[in-house]
Amino acid sequence: MTFHGYHHITSIVTSAREDMRFHAGVLGLRNVKRTVLLDGDRPFYHLYYGNEYGEPGTLLTSFAFGPDRPEGRRGSGQVSSISLSVPRGSLNFWLDRLNSHGLPATRFELLGDQRIRFAHPDGIEHQLVEVDVDDRLPWTGADVPAAAAIRGVHSVTVCTREVDELDMFLHEGMGLRSRDADGAVKAYTMARGSAGQVVEVDHQPDIPQGTWGYMRNTIDHVAFDVREADAQLQFKDRLETMGFIDVTEPRDRNYFYSVYFRTPAGAMFEATRSHPQGFLKDETLDSLGSCLQLPSWLEEKQDELLAELARTQPLD
Numbered sequence: 104m105t106f107h108g109y110h111h112i113t114s115i116v117t118s119a120r121e122d123m124r125f126h127a128g129v130l131g132l133r134n135v136k137r138t139v140l141l142d143g144d145r146p147f148y149h150l151y152y153g154n155e156y157g158e159p160g161t162l163l164t165s166f167a168f169g170p171d172r173p174e175g176r177r178g179s180g181q182v183s184s185i186s187l188s189v190p191r192g193s194l195n196f197w198l199d200r201l202n203s204h205g206l207p208a209t210r211f212e213l214l215g216d217q218r219i220r221f222a223h224p225d226g227i228e229h230q231l232v233e234v235d236v237d238d239r240l241p242w243t244g245a246d247v248p249a250a251a252a253i254r255g256v257h258s259v260t261v262c263t264r265e266v267d268e269l270d271m272f273l274h275e276g277m278g279l280r281s282r283d284a285d286g287a288v289k290a291y292t293m294a295r296g297s298a299g300q301v302v303e304v305d306h307q308p309d310i311p312q313g314t315w316g317y318m319r320n321t322i323d324h325v326a327f328d329v330r331e332a333d334a335q336l337q338f339k340d341r342l343e344t345m346g347f348i349d350v351t352e353p354r355d356r357n358y359f360y361s362v363y364f365r366t367p368a369g370a371m372f373e374a375t376r377s378h379p380q381g382f383l384k385d386e387t388l389d390s391l392g393s394c395l396q397l398p399s400w401l402e403e404k405q406d407e408l409l410a411e412l413a414r415t416q417p418l419d
């Protein structure tokens with residue numbers, strides 16, 4: 104099995120400040136890094152949230168594009184929902200908490216799991232899924248009790264009009280196994296099949312095509328955790344041998360190395376290998392997320408970038 108679980112999930116949002124309030128203030132995740140999007144010629148915040156260390160599988164990240172960039176249209180060929188794992192018995196706590204923060208939340212059952220559906224302030228669907236066992240350590244520095252705190256990513260949902268080629272890609276390309284189905288949603292699993300090892304595919308034959316590219320208020324991509332450099336390159340080779348050639352070379356993302364690959368459904372996935380020091384390469388554990396960090400190749404532009412970010416996306 105190439106993949107050990109999720110690494111991170113990246114959304115494109117409008118307001119950095121609202122995004123921070125949602126992830127840190129409502130969900131109770133730790134802001135483990137403030138940096139900038141490494142592509143393009145204008146600086147945008149790239150904010151990372153997770154557990155104390157920002158371990159793979161606990162990470163949600165956001166590009167904050169501000170209100171002037173085009174808004175994406177949700178639809179087929181996108182990741183449509185981010186599901187997070189919470190302990191059994193905590194859903195009532197979360198219903199009250201989300202509603203008290205002005206985020207309407209509804210309870211439902213899917214694939215045998217008790218869940219809550221709600222949305223990021225920019226409309227991106229999220230779910231909380233109750234699980235019995237999840238050994239990932241939550242961040243407990245927020246005002247969410249440990250008995251309810253989010254353990255990490257449970258799964259994502261890929262929405263697609265066409266499932267046959269995606270089904271083959273998930274099985275033969277990514278090595279996932281079919282698990283079960285519930286209505287239009289089918290679950291696939293990585294090795295252990297527990298929380299953080301599940302990919303859900305929502306078959307919606309009549310839904311319009313969603314937008315791709317860097318557009319606001321959509322989920323941009325999903326990264327899976329690959330621990331060895333060899334495994335990352337072997338996976339790239341395997342996809343290309345199968346004829347799936349929309350696969351990048353490994354890219355240095357400062358805290359990890361990323362190979363991006365386009366799924367047949369259209370959703371962008373990433374095979375990601377962490378830098379050995381992870382987020383501790385430029386900050387101490389206590390100070391993670393406290394101020395803007397830049398990769399070495401942007402450090403000489405720090406003053407200029409900070410001034411631009413303060414003007415366009417004030418965060419504090």
Ligand SMILES: [Fe+2]
Pocket residue numbers: 111113324326361373
């Ligand atoms: Fe990524």
